[in-house]
Amino acid sequence: MLLRRTKRIERMIDDFLDVVSEGGILFSKAIRFYVEENTEEFDARRLKVSELESTADQLRRDIEMELYAHTLIPESRGDVLAILENTDDIIDNIKETLLQFSVEHPKIPHEFASQYIELAIASGESVDALVTGVRCFFRDVKTVKDHLHKVYLHEKEADKIAERLKRAIFNSDIELAWKNHLRYFALHVEHVSDYAETMADRLSIYTIKRQV
């Protein structure tokens, strides 16, 4: 009985992480389509991410309910719930960023296109590494730090690309308002990896707590 319930919640957690991971992959694809001015494909990805975000929210709530209702993992429950909530924030942020693109419709000059794509890929990869780290937190706590290391690596990479992109934007001849608009979107994309980094910091502490 207890084991059956446990398996169900395990499956829910796995589903939740799959959703977030998929969100990360779709994010970089959506940005690529946007930059390439393929609006149809961009919208399709954006709507899919929006759907995934709702699913993630629902799954998170269900998992929280189950953990509380059956007083499961009493010692690490607080940490697990924080992990789920913070991970959920990442897909929220991805959805929000794509929405900003859709609403404000920034015009990306051709010379910056590849850097926006690069930045989106680095951010997406940091999310993917983080999700793998979270999976390991549940199953193989010793390997968590290997994945967190990758999160930090991708986040640093995203920082560098963002800086390069912003410098290029402000060194260009376009209008200041346009420059500001482009900088604002570079920041948005970069923020996804920042979220992943913040979450990685917390996860490393939760991991240490689990090992004590």
Added chain:
Amino acid sequence: MILLIYLSSGLFLAWSLGANNAANVFGPAVSTKMVKFRTAAILTSIFVILGAVYEGAGASQTLGKLGSVNALGGAFTVALAAAITVAGMTKMGLPVSTSQAIVGGIIGWNFFSGSLTDFSALSKIFGTWVICPILAAIFSYIFYKLYLVFIVRTRIHLLRLDALTRFFYLAVTAFGAYSLGANNIANAMGVFVPASPFHDIQVMSGFTLSGTQVLFLIGSIAIGVGVITYSHNVIRTVGNDLFRLSSVGGLIVILAEAWVLFIFGSQSLHDWMLAHNLPAFPLVPVSSSQAVVGGVIGIAIAKGGRNIQFRVLGRISMGWVTTPIIACLITFILLFFVQNVFDQKVHNESSYDFSRNVITELSEHDIDFDKLEPLKGTSFKNARELNNFLSGVDQYSMEEKGLILAYGAVDPIEVTTQGIRIIQNDYLSKQQLSAIEELDGTTYKHRWQFVQALSDASDAWRTDTGNKQKDDETQERLNYIINHFRIQ
């Protein structure tokens, strides 16, 4: 009613054992919220009773060897002194264990009654106390390493590990409670065994509880009451301090503790090891708290040996010496009061007499006749006087001294028609009963003479048939008959 008053100190000790020490068995399960208090308390109570009744005799025999408190008043006082020692030292924040207090109490009684303290039994007990936390540390170290291997190999999900931990907590709590009952019932009830007024009772057809088991059953019920009524407070106040470990860490510590209590308390394991020519562990009541501390240290060492508070170890070893000494002093003083102020009998005089037939009997037990010459015709008021005399002569081995004490002890027995009439008929076999009837009207100065007369009258009274179970049963019945016809 009088009996209940006499037993009250032991029952109080049993209650406090349940209230305080049972937390060592299921405290982590409750404080880490893995098992509900109600479930843990009920499970613990049931298994403490099973362990005490089924396995408790071994450790109490070791206490009996240390000193046989042969009057109910004495047993009451010894248990009371132990309870006072435990309560007082706990109040003062000193490390204390019921096992150590009761041993001190028995030694105090030996001093008061002029009985001899068996130093080989004492050294065995002391050695076990030292080994107990060390063994618990070794066990928990091994269990922790095995757990790490299990975690790495299986890559078990956190939630499934949680479910498994809950299941194992129930199993280990039951095992720990069983071991606690087996090992620690002797602390509360052991001193009452030699003076126990209980006879065997038939519970169901083919299932009999011996007098000692009845005594342990009552004691373990008191432990159960302690668990249910008070242990929750103890877990709330000290449980979390003792176990600042994860739920799995707590589980490993109790498992290690349960094994230590089991190997030093289980009569069946002891018998099994002897039957397979393996070195058996001595059956000695040990401190569950110290086993827990040992277990925690084992895990700390397995994690790299950081944060070990060596002061705690110093305090434990101090308790091995100070607790028995304090309990011994309190017992001596209390015995004096109970005997002289309340006019209660706290010990039965055990004088020694070496008439010709005792000397002859001793010489048949491979003691050189010349060696026995100085003893001829002597008599002694108590064991200490006899021991001083034997030490003065200085020619006897420890084994010979033991035989001289056993055969010289005056223990008058009279078989009367009235006494035969009120024997529990269904407890003895027909042959055993008719052998007793043959001895109607006879009197004996020494216990061995009566035992010899019985086995001469019928083979049904022999305790050397080689069938251990049968011999043990005959011995139980023999003890009952001796108590029955003993002239008080």
